[in-house]
Amino acid sequence: LDSASTEAVEPFDLPGHSILALTPNDIRSLRKRHALETRARNVLDRLLDEADEQLSGPVFIPDDGGTWTSGYRCPDHGVFLEMVTLHSHRCPEDQKIWTGREFDMALATFLHLEAGHQAWIQSVAYALTGDLAHAQRVRSILLGYAQKYPGYPLHNQEGQPDARGGKAFGQTLDEAIWLIDLLRGYDLLRGSGLFSTQQQEQIEEFVFRAAADVIENNDLGINNIQNWHNSALLIAALTLGDAPRADRALHGASGWDTQAQLGIDGDGMWFEGSFGYHFYTFRAMLPMLQALQRIGLDLDVAVVEGMLTMPLRSAFPDGSLAMLNDGSLQTFADNLRNDYEQALPFWPTADVCSPLVEYGRGGSYESVIFGQADLPFQDSQDFPGTNFENSGVAVLRTGPKGDRTTAMLDYGDHGGFHGHFDKLGLSVWHRQKPILLEAGAVGYGTEISDDYYTRTLAHNTVVIDGQDQAACTGRLESYDELGPNARVLVSADAAYPGIALRRQVANTEWGHLVDGVYVEAPQPVVVDYVLHSAGTIEHNYTLQPDTLGYGGAYDYLTEVRSLAISQDLKFRFEGSGGSAVINLVGEPGTKIFLAKAPGFPLGSEHEVLIVRRQAATTIFGATITEYGSTLDGFEIEVDSQLADPAVVLKVAGAGQFRLPFLR
16 A cells, blocks of 8 residues: 555455455464464454353344433433343432433444444454354344334434434444444455345445445544544445445545545644544544555555654653643553554554554454564664654653653644644653643543633643633744754744743753743733642642632632742652652742642642743743752743843853743
């Protein structure tokens, strides 16, 4: 899949054996690996155990399409209900039975997803063992949907009629994921002789073509969900011999070409600026790429390789990725290994192998089914600091791997629907431990997610007059590397219209960071310089209970204490085994606040430091050094002259370094 362009999709006659999910050669290889390779045997034995357990119970094809799964909660206690029958639901708290179509439809989402998952798992079990019991379970699922799917009305997540909704589900995202499982399961039964011609026609017309029509009717443009749509539509089209639909999935207005060209930036980052949605999109692309590879249709996937290398160069020392914007935590030590296993057949490079060498091989079913036995490269790569100007993320690294200081500064595009109001947000790590962390994301449908985690106060940046920043894109002013030293200067003047906002971070050869924030407004404003610890904050000051004012996100901070102080400040940030000393340059009119803030995961807390000033122009200057390793004579001062404001770094025995904000 490395040609310069995608070939036009011509009518394609499927052979009398599986090809879109796995080819006969794939199946022979998988059986051999199951017999001889320890990792494959462990993973596939787990799959076979699950398949056997599924066969011990019934499979349910609901009478209804699904809605939000949050609707499957007890109205009295808020806990998830337990299924008694398709139309009877028990509260585990008081054993009360609830009935009603709203509960049936919420349950249906779980059951439809499980049915699709079973079709896929059972088909792989059949391919591995040849046991017809597994194939017959897939057959019963597909024939069950051939009977029921035509009767599901189009509806949304609330169960209301919606022409752009789903049928089995309330949204076409779930419909696409479910359809991919069914299509792959059907493909692995190709040539089994288990379906009559009439049954094949019913499944293909009443389920596959009908579901593809539903999905294609909801064109979402450049969107992570559209990539799931495209994978489902392509595999459905190839299954049905529908060349025009396959061509649209690849070359249409929202097809593969458009997603790759407009959705992935020049650094390889998905445009929503979230590593969670970045990899969600990559996972959505995989079924399409895997099917195309097996039928031999050339596709230029060079741009997708950047989706793999960019995160490697952005990772924190423990292998995790910053929780920028919405999206779940992504880490090479856990879930990302499975993605890189599936990427390896397309890009057998040292970079793609690197996390598998460093953190171990993947353990998901797909990592073995679609991966390969051996790694072509056996060395873990070490990536230097990098400024990703297209993505608006600067990563500064100083020191050898395992003993370095890492800083990340976020100044990129807002990120659309999934964006946070967090321009110039800073994350800092010493060695393998976090010091300053991003807010993260805790899912949807809760007030705290919308009212706190997305808000400016939840990030290590500045808040003006208690208001959130505007949705905007920052700008790179300069990025410089000099030997082991690196400095980045960025601006976000659109965050608060009419107010100049700049931040610079310098990572020095001693592993000590310099952080400077410059604010210039036409009249005095209240500026909060916010630093979220990864745990607790130790200090020698006497603070008194206070309130922060403003409301909104500020209402989520508790145990607020404050102190008015003009002198230089010193704090020790502790958390997750890391410890850092933060020294801040004092200024008359400064007031510091300490409080407890909601953390990640939801339900956790950490301490936050807010340094507040009211001024038309002000500079916040700080050094961040690992506790116990601060270099004697490493200090800063601020130069507030209007023509050339700067932070000035002084290092005993090494000299003085001026870090200007305006050039």
